[in-house]
């Protein structure tokens with residue numbers, strides 16, 4: 783796996799789409815979601831850290847993100863047509879431009895048989911309106927920046943003020959870095975990976991959350 787991560791990282795840093803795709807295609811021993819979670823995400827995180835440490839340029843971070851976006855769009859499985867009985871759900875990126883995590887969670891949930899709306903990138907006010915109008919019962923929120931994560935608190939306050947009974951499920955880097963943050967902002971659950979979302983939704987459905 784370590785070899786895969788460093789080769790994939792090298793392909794991204796040299797903006798070599800062909801090499802990145804070849805590494806993905808030759809990794810036949812793991813499924814595509816595992817490839818994303820065990821190779822793509824660690825590679826992007828190391829590149830992000832390298833940028834923070836002054837080793838890589840922001841343009842490299844940007845191009846690495848773009849290449850992964852293109853690859854992920856192609857490889858994620860299509861929606862499962864056999865939808866299950868389920869609460870009304872939507873997913874969004876809150877006040878942030880980091881869309882990859884949301885795209886992965888959205889596709890994974892759809893391919894696991896869940897139906898959900900994709901709100902794209904939202905600010906708190908418009909998100910509350912959409913939740914109210916669409917009668918959403920579970921809102922999945924993805925953020926990658928701390929200041930966006932803190933806005934979940936504002937979202938929770940607005941939903942409470944309107945007496946809307948909505949479960950807030952959050953995910954993304956700030957919540958993985960600070961394990962208490964999801965509770966501090968008033969979320970109902972936090973997921974470290976896209977796959978965990980399936981379990982959380984099942985818990986909401988059986989009333990244990």
Ligand code: B12
Nearest residue numbers: 830844847878879880881882883924927928953954973976
């Ligand atoms: C790629 C990247 C970008 C790309 C984004 C491309 C895109 N379309 O998404 C670009 C170059 C555009 C970018 C821009 C910026 N970035 Co940036 N970026 C990253 C980087 C390197 C990787 C992020 C990523 O895509 N990871 C892969 C995805 C798939 O992982 P993920 O989001 O964590 O998602 C997984 C799980 O967390 C989970 N998950 C995520 N959300 C949810 C939600 C739910 C409900 C569930 C169930 C699960 C779940 O499931 C996913 C799959 O398992 C990170 C570094 C890092 N450590 O994360 C910095 C990082 C997030 N960026 C950062 C910064 C500062 C910026 C900029 C401000 C830089 C600048 N000066 O312009 C801008 C801001 C843009 C904006 N306004 O939003 C900082 C944030 C710091 C902070 N504490 O706030 C980071 C942490 C880098 C750093 N170390 O400083 N970035």
